[in-house]
Amino acid sequence: MTDLLRQAWTVARKDLLLEFRTRTALVSALVFTALVLTVFNFGRDPTAVATIDLAPTILWVTFTFAAMLALNRAFQLELENQALEGLLVSPLSRTSLYWGKLLANLVFVALVEAVGLPLFVLFFDVPVGRVLLPLVGVIALATIGFVAVGTLFSALVIRTRFAELLLVVLLLPFLVPPLIGAVQVTARLLGGRPLSEAAGWFRLLAAYDIGFVALATLLFPFTVDE
Amino acid sequence: MLSAEGLRHAFGTGGGRVVALDNVSFSLEAGQTLAIFGPNGAGKTTLLKVLAGLIRPDAGRATVAGGRGAIGWIGHQSHLYGHLTVRENLLFWAALYAVPATIRATRADATLRQLGIADRAEQAVWSLSRGLAQRAAIAKALIHDPPVLLLDEPFTGLDLAAAAEFRALLARLQGAGRVVVLATHDVGEGVELATDVAFQRRGRFVHFAPRGARGPAQIADEYRRAVGEGEADD
Amino acid sequence: MSLAQTGRRITLLGLVLLAGVYVRALAFTPLERFQGPAQKIFYLHVPAAWSAMLAMGLVGLCSILYLIVKDARFDRFAAASAEVGTTFSLVMLTTGPIWAKPIWGTWWTWDARLTLTLFLFFLFIGYLLLRGAVVEPGLRARYSAVLGICGLVLLPFIHLSVYLFRTLHPQPIVLKPSAPSLPGSMLVTLLVSFAVFTLLYVGFVTQRYALGLLREAQGKEHA
Numbered sequence: 252m253t254d255l256l257r258q259a260w261t262v263a264r265k266d267l268l269l270e271f272r273t274r275t276a277l278v279s280a281l282v283f284t285a286l287v288l289t290v291f292n293f294g295r296d297p298t299a300v301a302t303i304d305l306a307p308t309i310l311w312v313t314f315t316f317a318a319m320l321a322l323n324r325a326f327q328l329e330l331e332n333q334a335l336e337g338l339l340v341s342p343l344s345r346t347s348l349y350w351g352k353l354l355a356n357l358v359f360v361a362l363v364e365a366v367g368l369p370l371f372v373l374f375f376d377v378p379v380g381r382v383l384l385p386l387v388g389v390i391a392l393a394t395i396g397f398v399a400v401g402t403l404f405s406a407l408v409i410r411t412r413f414a415e416l417l418l419v420v421l422l423l424p425f426l427v428p429p430l431i432g433a434v435q436v437t438a439r440l441l442g443g444r445p446l447s448e449a450a451g452w453f454r455l456l457a458a459y460d461i462g463f464v465a466l467a468t469l470l471f472p473f474t475v476d477e
Numbered sequence: 478m479l480s481a482e483g484l485r486h487a488f489g490t491g492g493g494r495v496v497a498l499d500n501v502s503f504s505l506e507a508g509q510t511l512a513i514f515g516p517n518g519a520g521k522t523t524l525l526k527v528l529a530g531l532i533r534p535d536a537g538r539a540t541v542a543g544g545r546g547a548i549g550w551i552g553h554q555s556h557l558y559g560h561l562t563v564r565e566n567l568l569f570w571a572a573l574y575a576v577p578a579t580i581r582a583t584r585a586d587a588t589l590r591q592l593g594i595a596d597r598a599e600q601a602v603w604s605l606s607r608g609l610a611q612r613a614a615i616a617k618a619l620i621h622d623p624p625v626l627l628l629d630e631p632f633t634g635l636d637l638a639a640a641a642e643f644r645a646l647l648a649r650l651q652g653a654g655r656v657v658v659l660a661t662h663d664v665g666e667g668v669e670l671a672t673d674v675a676f677q678r679r680g681r682f683v684h685f686a687p688r689g690a691r692g693p694a695q696i697a698d699e700y701r702r703a704v705g706e707g708e709a710d711d
Numbered sequence: 712m713s714l715a716q717t718g719r720r721i722t723l724l725g726l727v728l729l730a731g732v733y734v735r736a737l738a739f740t741p742l743e744r745f746q747g748p749a750q751k752i753f754y755l756h757v758p759a760a761w762s763a764m765l766a767m768g769l770v771g772l773c774s775i776l777y778l779i780v781k782d783a784r785f786d787r788f789a790a791a792s793a794e795v796g797t798t799f800s801l802v803m804l805t806t807g808p809i810w811a812k813p814i815w816g817t818w819w820t821w822d823a824r825l826t827l828t829l830f831l832f833f834l835f836i837g838y839l840l841l842r843g844a845v846v847e848p849g850l851r852a853r854y855s856a857v858l859g860i861c862g863l864v865l866l867p868f869i870h871l872s873v874y875l876f877r878t879l880h881p882q883p884i885v886l887k888p889s890a891p892s893l894p895g896s897m898l899v900t901l902l903v904s905f906a907v908f909t910l911l912y913v914g915f916v917t918q919r920y921a922l923g924l925l926r927e928a929q930g931k932e933h934a
Contacts, residue, residue, distance in 0.1 A: 258572075262573075268565070337556030339531055341545060342546040343573050348823055410850075416843065424830055425865055430871045454873065459868055463861075463864070466860070467861075487847070
């Protein structure tokens with residue numbers, strides 16, 4: 252087990268090192284997030300609908316789009332560097348490869364969210380102070396769900412023609428349960444409602460995460476082995 | 478140390494079906510170097526990929542003592558990350574191949590010296606010339622001191638001097654506990670290094686024997702007769 | 712009798728019986744008290760949704776079996792089932808609004824069944840798009856199988872999400888026609904309709920499967 256994790260970390264570390272060397276994907280994702288939040292601001296009528304009603308949706312749509320940008324890089328990177336074959340020839344277990352990529356993707360998306368959330372609070376003047384901890388918790392739960400399925404699917408589309416587009420089309424139905432859960436919980440948190448009201452949604456998010464991380468781990472070898 | 482039993486593999490279906498491996502069986506012991514000659518499309522790469530565990534054959538089995546960790550692979554792809562330095566690449570692969578952390582750095586340095594690129598260790602791979610990048614790729618294949626070497630058309634793109642250097646390196650590496658399998662379409666390369674010779678045509682071994690006393694010219698002759706001149710299988 | 716012929720015969724039988732169901736539903740089944748004649752589309756709408764679910768279930772099952780056994784027949788069946796499922800979903804998604812408009816005054820509603828079928832439709836389309844995008848047959852079969860299994864596992868989560876959503880956001884009063892206590896003759900019509908749609912499913916899939924076999928033998932890819 253520790254070997255598995257250690258190898259996963261080796262892969263993740265290499266991905267993150269490469270990402271920080273080039274920085275293009277990260278910076279693009281950050282700029283994209285800021286832009287989307289800005290557009291949302293101009294796309295609404297502040298007199299008609301209270302910000303607090305729209306806020307969860309705005310936050311989560313932004314995070315979803317940003318996550319999608321991040322997902323393609325994972326395996327595209329290997330293909331571009333002609334390294335995927337090398338990874339498969341090595342004793343690296345397929346599970347470690349998946350977890351390594353998952354981990355790198357999670358760190359990447361977490362960074363984008365860490366910048367996106369304060370921007371969101373700033374642009375929309377939303378009070379998150381008291382509920383920051385559970386809010387971060389929900390963000391983490393939902394993100395794990397998106398990224399787990401997204402990492403698996405990104406391996407499916409690497410050799411196809413419109414990889415980025417196909418990834419989005421395949422992934423969106425799978426993003427709906429965590430998205431709904433995240434929006435519902437966020438709405439309750441921002442609305443000052445007691446956490447217990449959102450208990451069902453939390454359970455949904457957790458079940459989704461466990462279910463799909465397990466399923467993706469199980470299915471991943473089929474996407475890379477011949 | 479390395480064996481193949483009844484390997485069969487085909488790609489595609491119906492009218493587009495291509496047989497890449499057709500009942501290939503052989504085994505190699507430590508110290509043997511097998512050179513497989515065959516035209517493009519004969520199935521050489523497929524055979525190597527099956528030996529490396531990259532492809533699961535439709536039928537038959539391939540076994541390499543020590544599993545994937547015992548194999549050093551040199552093929553068409555560089556397996557190097559452009560934006561990492563040569564040393565960073567080597568350290569990464571060394572970690573994946575379970576080279577103990579304490580000796581990783583020394584092993585990397587030693588391999589770089591062996592390939593004559595120690596002075597380029599801190600250079601990013603994308604900035605290396607083709608020849609140097611190729612040497613870095615070879616360094617990656619050797620970083621874990623593998624007992625089995627699988628080489629798929631390793632002379633591609635090497636000029637005469639580089640090819641001679643590579644041949645010299647192989648001569649140093651082979652023998653004494655190593656198994657080398659070298660696949661190429663050019664009979665001129667690597668014949669002298671081989672202890673055993675095989676001709677592959679349309680997925681089959683139409684010849685498999687120790688090289689014995691045969692010289693390059695003789696082998697080339699036999700190859701031409703067995704396989705035909707210059708035609709590809711695909 | 713070849714597979715294609717068998718398929719055609721079953722489909723033909725199914726279509727004839729479907730006409731029979733129509734007749735029975737329109738002429739021989741009593742009118743529902745609150746919804747009137749428009750309610751009768753329910754006898755087509757619900758079984759179509761069921762067939763789409765069946766199609767998805769079989770795509771998922773065949774995907775699992777394919778990954779275990781690597782038999783190309785499972786892959787072919789899954790592909791055929793996905794195409795048929797797309798059709799049935801589309802039928803359901805178009806009859807839904809046609810029924811909803813007179814009953815609820817709106818073309819679309821996010822009720823559980825319509826929502827689930829919409830997701831089924833998206834999953835099927837995604838599945839077919841993936842198949843279209845991957846050229847090599849072995850790779851295509853494996854990738855589709857992975858997607859198929861994920862799709863199957865997603866369904867309970869969609870169902871759960873919709874359920875949770877609706878208990879918190881009740882829709883305006885709707886008369887859901889899936890009341891368990893359906894009077895005798897309505898129940899019979901419904902059950903017969905289920906059987907007919909299942910028969911149609913079998914017929915269509917058989918034909919599509921046979922077509923897939925034919926195209927493969929000719930070396931052409933099938934989606």
